[in-house]
Amino acid sequence: MQGGLLGAISSSIDSVQDNLDMDNHLLDSWRLRADRAADELDTLVNQRTSRSKVSIAGDFLMLSVIWVAAFTLLLLTGRFIASRLNRHRFLATRYRPQALLNYVLPFTLPAMVSLPLTLYVSHFMSTSVGRALALCFAYATSSGIVSTSVILCVIVMFNAGHKRVAVAIIRRYSPRPLFLIGFLAALSDALTSPQISRQLGSNVTASVAVFTGLFASVVFCVLVIKLRRPVAHLIRNRSLAGRLRQPALQESLKIFSSVWYLPILLMILVSAIHLIGAGQDSQKALRSALLTTILLIATVFLSTVFQHLFKPGETDERNDHVYKTRLLSLLHAVLRIVLAITFIEVLGRIWGFSLLEFAQGNTVGRAISDSLSRIGLIFLVTWLLWVILDTAIQEALKPPVNKRSSHQPSTRIKTILPLLRNAIKIILLVICTITTMANLGINVAPLLAGAGVVGLAIGFGSQQLVQDVITGLFIIVEDTISIGDWVVLDSGHSGTVESLTIRTLRLRDGKGFVHSVPFGQIKAVTNQSRQFAYAFFAIQFTYDTDIDSATALIREAGSSISDDVLLNSNLQGPLEVFGLDRMDLNGIVLTAQFRTVSGGQYGVSRAFNERLKRLVDKAPDVRFAQTYPQMVMSPHGDNSGAEQQPAPAKASVTNGDGSESPAAT
Secondary structure, three states: OOOHHHHHHHHHHHHHHHHOOOOOHHHHHHHHHHHHHHHHHHHHHHOOOOOOHHHHHHHHHHHHHHHHHHHHHHHHHHHHHHHHHHOOOOOOOOHHHHHHHHHHHHHHHHHHHHHHHHHHHHOOOOOOHHHHHHHHHHHHHHHHHHHHHHHHHHHHOOOOHHHHHHHHHHHHHOHHHHHHHHHHHHHHHHHOOHHHHHHHOHHHHHHHHHHHHHHHHHHHHHHHHHOHHHHHHHHHOOOHHHHHHOHHHHHHHHHHHHHOHHHHHHHHHHHHHHHHOOOOOHHHHHHHHHHHHHHHHHHHHHHHHHHHHOOOOOOOOOHHHHHHHHHHHHHHHHHHHHHHHHHHHHHHHHOOOOHHHHHHHOHHHHHHHHHHHHHHHHHHHHHHHHHHHHHHHHHHHOOOOOOOOOOOOOHHHHHHHHHHHHHHHHHHHHHHHHHHHHHOOOOOHHHHHHHHHHHHHHHHHOHHHHHHHHHHHHHHHOOOOOOOOEEEEOOOOEEEEEEEOOOEEEEEOOOOOEEEEEHHHOOOEEEOOOOEEEEEEEEEEOOOOOHHHHHHHHHHHHHHHHHOHHHHOOEOOOOEEEEEEEEEOOEEEEEEEEEEEOOOHHHHHHHHHHHHHHHHHHOOOOOEOEOOOOOOOOOOOOOOOOOOOOOOOOEEEEOOOOOEEEEOO
C-alpha cells in the first residue's frame, strides 16, 4: 500500500467500492407504489356508481363556490372594518396595530370562518370524490391563508427603528411563497387522512402527498435562502443601549444571525428524506435532526464565548503584552479548530457514524488519523514560529509611542529586518510544504535532488546575479547604505536611497528620476547622510583688504545664520573661522565652516554666501579678489613691440563644495 495520507485514502476508497451494496430497494418500492396507484386510478375512473360524473363534478363546484363566496364576502367586510378602525385617532399614528388589523380582519378571520361553513354544508351532501376533493382544496387554501397571515403578523411586530427595511423586504417577497408552502403542506396532510384515502385510494393519495410535500420543501428552501439576510438583520439589530449593555449577547446574536437558516434547511432535508422513504425510522430521523439543531446552537454559543474571552483588550506599550495578544489569538484559532472537529465527531455520532471509531478501528483509519495529526502538528509549529519571529521583527520596527524616546529604530534595522522577515517566511513555507508533502505520501527525494541540480545550474548560469546578491548582503550587513541616505556611486549615479532589495539599489535623483543599480556594479560609495556634514567656505579677498574687517564680516554673516529660526535647525554648532589659509597671485584666502546635520549644508552654504555678499558690497575696505590677468603671447614669441590685450579679469568665491563661482567685475 502506498504510504502517507493519499495512500490511506486510496485504500479506503477501494474498500468502500468492494463492500458497497447497490440494492434497489427504494426504487423497487416506488415502482410498486406507482403500479398500484395506476390500478387505483383505473378503478376509480371505471367504477360504476349510482350517481353520474356530472353530479360528482357538481358537488366539487358547489362546495368550492360556497367557500369562495363566503371568503370573498368576509374579506370585503374585514377590509371595510379595518379601514374604518385605522382611521380612529388611537390607531392613526400606530403602524403596527394597523398592519395587524389589515392581516387579521381581511384574511385570518375569513379563512377560519369560511372553512367550518363549507364543512357544515358538506354534511347535507352525499359522499363522493368531488366532495372529498373540494374539502381538501378548501382546507388547504384556508390553511395557507391562515399560516401566511399569522407569520406576517409576527413579522409586523418587528416593524420599528432600523428593522423597518428588513420587515418591508420580507412583507414584499414572502406572502406568495408562504401561502404556497402552507397550501401544499395542508394538501399533503389532507390527502393522507383515512376518509380521503378510502375514496381516492391509499397509493394515489400517498404518492400525491409525497410530491406536494417535496415541492413545498423546495419552495421553503428557496424562501429561506432568499430571506436569510433580512431575517438575520431582524435577529441581530438591537438598540444602541442594549448592544452596549449586553455585548456578549449581541455577539451571540450576531453569530446566530449568520447561521440561523442552517438548522431550518437541515430540518427540511430530513423531512424530504422521510417523505421519499429513504429513512428507515422517521422518529429516529426527526430526533437526530433535533439533536443536530441543538448541537449547532451550542457550538455557536461556545464559539461566541471563546471570541469574547480571547477578544483583545486595550493597546499596551509593553512588548510582553503584544506577544501575549498574538499567542492568545493563536490559541483562539486552535480552540476553534478543536471545536469544529468535536462538532463533526458529535454530529457523526448523532447520525450513526464516528470518526474516532473509524480512526481506531482499522488500519486505514489509523493511517489517515496519524497522517492528519502529523500534518496538523507541522502547521501548528510553523504557525507558532512565524507568530513569535514576526512579532519580534514588527516590534523592532515599530516606532515608540513617545516621540521623545531615545529608542528609535535605526535606518539599518529598517533596512535589514524586512529582508530578514521575507527570508524567514520563505524558509518556513518551504519547510512546511516539503514536510507536508512527505506526510501525504509523496516522495520528496527526487524533488529535492532536482531542486539541487536546478539550483546548481542557475548558480553557474547567473554568476552576476550571485555576485549582486553577495555584494548586497555585505553592503546591508555592514550598514554602508540605508534607506533615506543620499549617496554618490562611482558609476555616476547619485540620489536618495528609496529601497534595498537583495540584489539592487533604488535611487531617486534630484530631478525625480529613479535609478536601479545592481550591487555588483558598485565599487565605491560616498554616503553624504551620516551623522553630520560641514558647510565649508574659502573666501578670497584682494591684498589691500583689511583682514580684521573681512573676518568681522564673516563672523557677522555666521551670526545672522545662527539667529535665523529656519536655518538654526540645520546647525550643530556656531561658525568656526580658521583665519588666513593661503596667499596666491589672486589674493588672500580666509576659511570658515559650519557643522550641520546631514543634507543641511547646502541650504546653509547658499544663505551664508548671499549674506556675506551683501555685507561686502557695503564695506569700503573689503573687496573680493579677481583672477590675475594673463598676457596673450605670440606662438612664435614675437610681440612686435605691441601690447597684448589682457584677458578679462574675474572675481571668484570658493563655495562650500570646493567649486569656484566667477563674479563679473
